[in-house]
Amino acid sequence: MTEDNIKVGWNLENTYTSLPHIMFTAINVNPVSDPKLVILNDVLATSLGLDTNALKSRQSVEELAGNRALEGGIPLAQAYAGHQFGHFTMLGDGRALLLGEQITPSGELFDIQLKGSGRTPYSRGGDGRAGLGPMLREYIISESMHGLGIPTTRSLAVVITGEDIMREVVQPGAIMTRIAASHLRVGTFQYAAKWGSIDDLKALADYAIERHYPIFMDKENRYLLLLQEVIERQAALIAKWQLVGFIHGVMNTDNMTISGETIDYGPCAFMDIYNPKTVFSSIDTHGRYAYENQPNIAAWNLARLAESLLPLIHEDQDEALEQAQEAMTTFPEKYEAHWLTGMGNKLGIFNIEEEDISLIDNLLQLLKKYGADYTNTFRLLTLGKLEETVLVGKKDFEQWHETWQARLEKQEVSKEFIKQLMQKSNPVVIPRNHRVEEALEAAVVKEDYSVLENLLKVISNPYDYNSEYLDYTSLPLDTSGPYKTFCGT
Template identity: 35%
Template sequence: MTLHDLRFDNAWAKFPDDFFTRVTPTPWSGTRVLDVSPLGASQLGLDAEALWRDEDEHATLTSLMAGRKLLPGMEPIAQKYTGHQFGSYNPALGDGRGLLLGEAVTDSGFVDLHLKGAGQTPYSRFGDGRAVLRSSIREYLAGEAMAGLGIPTTTALAVAVNEEKVMRERVEPGATLLRLSESHVRFGHFEWLYQRQRPEDIERLAWHVIERHRPLLREAEAPFEALFEDTVTRTADLIAAWQAYGFVHAVMNTDNMSLLGLTIDYGPYAFMDRYQPRLVPNHTDAEGRYAFNQQPGVALWNLAVLAQSLTPLIDVERLRAILDTFEPRLQSTYADYMRQRLGLAEKWEEDHALVSSWLALLEKHSADFHGAFLSLVDYDGSQASFADVAAALECEPDDDALVQWLRHYTDRLAQEPRSRQQRHDAMASVNPRYVLRTHLAQSVIESAEAGDSEPLRTFRELLADPFTERPDMDVWQQVPSRNAPPVNLSCSS
């Protein structure tokens, strides 16, 4: 199938006119596609190799990324929504630099094609509506990394650079990203309608989500309650995965929360290097509202805001009861993730203490989060494997806390039904060897800005399959040194 074979059913463009504004993408000059994602292509039923090598297909993709061409059936719109930013309600939000080009119909469902960096919209709030190469590459790689880890996320079909110069903290190359998602419906869409006192449209939007994305809920006794329960469950599972894999979103505003439980709107995010529970990679978050260890509480706060927006449809006591399921679900899912990472197949009540003391060890020694877990994959209780774990934590082998923890861990493994090889294979399949570390992403960005996109493709391939070790790829496993400056990103990242 080719790009021109895509069919579109643009339900959002059929909503009332103030749900969106029709905007034509701004054409950019000198656009060049840097990479095409096999994952993104497969989501649309396309062939990534054809998009890259076939002259006509590549030209069509380039024109689409440049804002110079639309596919038949596309109806580009900028969506209107609002939301709470750092705890304060902002009524002026909406798609400020991206356009929903169309909603493609695929064999497995619907896929939004959303062009980021498409130019100014009525919701740009004095911004230029452009995207820079730095942020576009970071989001492109983030989608690949999260999908590779099995964490729900938006993805992208391709990333492109153009000849435009864009001013952020410095003058940077302009870029576009063709983002893909089952839907872009946000908590903020419901907030907007609630604040405008439009209960009929809240109901209309809720039915749209059910009919289009959660059709099994149509037969529920209370479909709107079932939809909110679905969102709470998926959000709890999402945050559990973030915490288990050391991901910090850094801008968990309600308008950046997906009703479908997807990771969306990658800005100053970071994957943990050395374990810091209070990691705040966003330099504008002076109070640490969106620190790593605050994410579960923020997610619940955001869900409470969504619940308030749904009060025209659902009884308040039912909303509270559903919200009460969030923490138990998150804790249970998080525990499952951490058992998997530690190689534990059975569930023991004592595992919570084992996990907590392990994380305390990592914090005490400022150990590399992912490297520490990897050191346990080959652990067999021998002195050699004991020394390997100590080396990963960069501490002495006779460290009392480590000695005590490894004794408990060894005893716990002895109670497991699986063989050592089975445990090894299971742990190797959930503990990534290749992680989207900020300094590695920066090296890819610098290469791309210099005209070399090969590191981008290489890193994307590794992140898409992060558990398989590749020969001669050690450079992509490097950990920042202890004296490396802290991760300090801006929202333009």
Template identity: 40%
Template sequence: MTLERLEFDNAYARLPEYFYTRVQPTPRRGTRVLDTSPDCAELLGLEAAGLDDEPLRALMAGEQLLPGMDPLAQKYTGHQFGVYNPALGDGRGLLLGEVRTPHGPLDLHLKGSGQTPYSRFADGQAVLRSSIREYLVSEHLAALGIPTTRALAVAVNDERVQRETVEPGATLLRVAESHVRFGHFEWLAYKGDEDGLQRLADHVIERHRPWLREHETPYAALFEDVVARTAELIARWQAYGFVHAVMNTDNMSILGLTIDYGPYAFLDTYIPDRVPNHTDTEGRYAFDQQAGVALWNLNRLGNALMPLVEREALVSALESFSGQLQQAFGAVMRQRLGLTTPQDDDAELCREWLTLLYQSGADYHRAFRMLSYYDGSEMQRARLAREVPDPSALAQWLERYDARLATEQRTTEERLEAMQAVNPVYVLRTHIAQRAIEAAERGDRDELGLIRECLCRPFTPRPGCEAYEQAPPADEAAVCLSCSS
């Protein structure tokens, strides 16, 4: 199917008009599409070969909408670094419309589309640097099995945008089941709009969680669902060493998706208190604080839902969060360690592995990948020791690991195959993202596309892509990033 044949059913536009403002995109001069994601296109039922045509360029330039689109900017608020901010909303992005697909409705959202009533003093533009980063990580996290918004395409334009320096302008075509955030509910609760709260909750249930309609207490069930999905999300972030870095409540998805990528990072060496956002001077959103922040954010959402849900039900759901997160984290880490049947000592074995990585200064991702080749032979022990440079501690841990593997029913070959399917070769480290940005800036679509292909098939080594497997040079490790985008 081609882009022009997409069918739209814009349910959010049928909510009360004060939920949003209709806005037309601002045309961007000299727009060129740099790359498109075949995987995301498949979600929409689109033919990847047809994405390089004029309708996509014109759409991303803000020049021509598709039939059935009804662009709007959503209003929401939220807590930013723990402080409530009432003046939020879509300030440089528009929900263009909701596409009917066999998998359910999917939002098309254009980022960098111009100013809206919620822009405050901002220019409504996106820059190429941050657009490339969001484009790549959206598709990469999906390939890693981490719930996320998606990205269909990224384009550069001839606008010059002032941030810390003058940068090329860009637009990003984002795809998601929904863009409803915790902050949507906070906005309605803070203004005392109980009817609006109920309408929005009904919209989320009807559109995205229809099985909850028959529940005796559907709004309580919705909150329980959000708690469970958020726990699963954070568990997967932690297991794969991902730091979101700006976990404000307006950046929390009601569907448990990773959304709104700013100065995110993947760990290189295992540093639990890693803070990639240079404005986060107190480490509020550090890697090892993400679970606690998620629970704090869920409490804010629970407070907003109090007009609809009994307090006891909210408290019960919140109290279940830590247990659900630990269970989900344990399940992912057992997969990564090649273990199939849960045992009581697995959590301790995992903790000892992470401690070993931390104390030895090992690279988090390369150590896991090398472990996925470990068959007990001296050759593989030696290869693993090159990644985990503490021979004595590694030998002690491997002794315990070998004993645990002996209780498994799978053959060594079956275990290694399964481990190599969950421990990536390629990870979107900060220096790889920078390489992609530089390729985009010089118009090298081939390298940008190759990096995207590696990240979308992260578990399969590709000849000629060895540079993308490497840890960063010492002077590029643990770089702090800016929120400006």
């Protein structure tokens, strides 16, 4: 495609409307009183083929607020189900609206969804709205994940609505425009399997394959291949979460995508002091979604996808079950392979060997024992600044360090190569919880977006070891109590 042929502006498809009507409800937009744009993702907008100046116009702000539909779009709310903290229920877009799918200049397709856009048939008594704080949190964390190289939905814009909403406290209402490879979830398949026909389920599966894995479309066993590929992508995704200390907080089956992108940044946060049992979410009272549980929960969620696909995998249900179970047995191995490779890279080891497993485990035990910061420890190991870690002077750490150095000496590569590998694998900065709260308070309470803008600038390039933003590596001064996050719904 030449530059002359590239269309700048909204260029929408509505492929989701080709699915059986049980899978969605077409609805009208829900206008708000006084929308104003508070943040726009210029880089993302350009990649989508949009004009950033045009997006700031009054008409575009009205569209991003849900006051008017996008030209060529068919607004709809998607239906899906989910296991929420283990309990199965019917769900759906209770406060979101899919406006259409943008065709980018490169020919890719991305969902354009408004989050916080008002009531839908799936709202279950809720107001369908969102607060400014949670929408900005999702903007911050999703952009951080993108900077870290982790597959994620992204935020194009946030507008305030001019209307207050009540959650824990009264706060300004807001609507976020979310961009996703698609919003197909494990819960979407659970919904089709539970409340749809076999034909409905097949139509959904074929749509997912054609959208995300078209190479499988002509294969006889394409539904098994779909399951296998989602398993692979989720194994890689969860490993990436663990490697940077990200805790999602609400890993329900409706929050696991078929595309392998991270979605729904509610009570999420990044771990400071290393502790595998870390939980931030105020509603996760039993630690179901704690940091150490995320791989097992991912496997559990994928098993629910496998169950939903059984009628399509093979007409003989015993054979279908056997094939699905065989596919599921690969998840732990795939996850561990991705995680070990990543941990090796964090330590400058580019070819993991059996002995490296204990080397990695021993370091993590030391971090836990001495209450070391996860991100900063790996950053300081990368820089060789051991004197700045809480581990300095500890005999067991010194023994570990000698073992690690001996392991690195076995590699027939330069020290510069090892340092570069570590720098590419260990972020300098993450969105520290106190920094996120600082930015949100300034924006929501004081209407000051400069703190947020500075934070976004820092986290957009987290592997920059020449960064001048070392202040953003510091832990909070007040660690008197556990940090808590809230869902925002």
